[in-house]
Amino acid sequence: MAQVKHHYFYVLLCADNTFYAGYTTNLERRLAEHNSGKGAKYTRLKKRRPAKMIHHEVFETKSEAMQKEYAFKQLTRLKKETYLADN
Numbered sequence: 001m002a003q004v005k006h007h008y009f010y011v012l013l014c015a016d017n018t019f020y021a022g023y024t025t026n027l028e029r030r031l032a033e034h035n036s037g038k039g040a041k042y043t044r045l046k047k048r049r050p051a052k053m054i055h056h057e058v059f060e061t062k063s064e065a066m067q068k069e070y071a072f073k074q075l076t077r078l079k080k081e082t083y084l085a086d087n
Contacts, residue, residue: 005025006025006058006059007023007025007058007059007060007061007062007064007065008023008024008025008027008056008057008058008059008065009021009022009023009056009057009059009065009066009068009069009072010022010023010024010027010030010053010055010056010057011053011054011055011056011072011080011084012031012034012043012051012052012053012054013051013052013054014043014048014049014051015047015048015049015050015051016047016048018048019077019080020034020040020042020043020048020051021069021072021073022040022069023062023065023066023069027053027056031051031053034049034051035049035050035051037049054084055084055087057087
């Protein structure tokens with residue numbers, strides 16, 4: 001039986017109090033990558049680590065998860081905070 005692959009949109013709260021939004025199929029591995037300095041260029045900066053996973057959503061397709069990531073990144077800081085508080 002084939003394993004169902006989940007697609008996640010996630011948000012990290014970085015040590016410098018900024019948000020990082022991303023896409024992954026494995027939340028634990030991705031957070032470890034970010035905190036080891038091997039993740040995205042944004043989280044490689046020492047001042048941004050450690051990062052804490054504060055939100056994630058599950059989608060059936062990569063496309064849906066990435067659309068959510070893109071939409072989140074278009075929001076202002078205030079709207080991001082409101083979205084995270086409401087979800």
